[in-house]
Amino acid sequence: MPKKLIIASTSTIHGSGYLEYLLPELEILFEKVKTIVFIPYARPGGISHDQYTEIASKAFKKIDKKIIGVHTYENPTEAIENAEGIFTGGGNTFVLVNQLYKTNVLPILRKKIFEGTPYLGTSAGSNICGLTMQTTNDMPIIYPPSFKTIGALPFNINPHYLDPIEGSTHMGETREMRIKEFHVHNTLPVVGLREGSWLDVQDQIIQLKGNPTARIFEKDKTPYEIKEGSRIDF
């Protein structure tokens, strides 16, 4: 079965409910799926796995899907192994990746995605679809055993991509400068996904969807924009 993923910059766009803008897409992605295993490990704002699963459940109820948190299974690798569909929510990427290693879920998750199990990632859950988590925006609040992630994509993701704020007097690095620094030490391309856009992956075809353009960063090249419908193929 070909890979099937939606890799979204954010779960929520301003002024809209959790996952609301994505529901029509999710109906298609999870068309043949009744129950989705949810990975709540990223714990946004530090909320518990149960609280987070509750939030995801409410959203998916609207399209008649049942959500079960992977943390409720005695054996999380088995839960992923048997999943019909998988959703990894956003939060802190370091916390997420650490827990994926600790539970040994990471290799099984990778195998399942490559076998064609429909997968939704938002924010941190999208970040882990890249080859490494090294273009996350999150704080390193936990030291994970490695920065290597799933590699469902042949590049890295920068979710919640932010343009420099015009007229800002802040001297901290812009997002673009941070990614430029990444390319001093790494060669992987980076896709800066603005909020409201996502990657639609159907086997080898990776397409940008949603209104905002995406910003592409390749080592030693000037960054450039791509539009909705563009294929990403380095």
Next chain:
Amino acid sequence: MPKKLIIASTSTIHGSGYLEYLLPELEILFEKVKTIVFIPYARPGGISHDQYTEIASKAFKKIDKKIIGVHTYENPTEAIENAEGIFTGGGNTFVLVNQLYKTNVLPILRKKIFEGTPYLGTSAGSNICGLTMQTTNDMPIIYPPSFKTIGALPFNINPHYLDPIEGSTHMGETREMRIKEFHVHNTLPVVGLREGSWLDVQDQIIQLKGNPTARIFEKDKTPYEIKEGSRIDF
């Protein structure tokens, strides 16, 4: 000899030259020092150690101090061991910490600071004065052997502290939320240093200096502000 450090949020404030706003303080800190060993490992924007050292040299020339890059010595630990004064510049904290471990400079740097060698840190160079680098804003573009840092302070630093932007529609985490997530997994207090402020450390006395107030985050407490002249003593 008592510890003597200036731990600044930023090297540069908007509309001013590199280190310019700090020069009067640096004249006092480095009063008895002719030559300062500069640690350029954080490579802001990916510039080379030589280029970075050149920038630091120009600024310190204004107060008649000579700067030598630690990378120009065959033995960097010996260079730090013999230093009269030390300055670690900003850039990427992961790159800086990785190089400090790789060169074995970290323990010697710690020893020297505790022996009273005058030390200036800006941004990433301030971050490493905390117990861990886990409240950096930087991208994890390199995987360092550990997140543990110098511990010249009994807490962590968040440099370039940023308040939430009013009316922002961006859904990425605010700085405050990131630090709140840090406190789900860690107990260390965090000092959010806004640009233009710094900590003045004289042995056990840690004082906030500069115009902006600083924001203090303690686990399970509401964050609060402290003013210039306040002593930090948890």
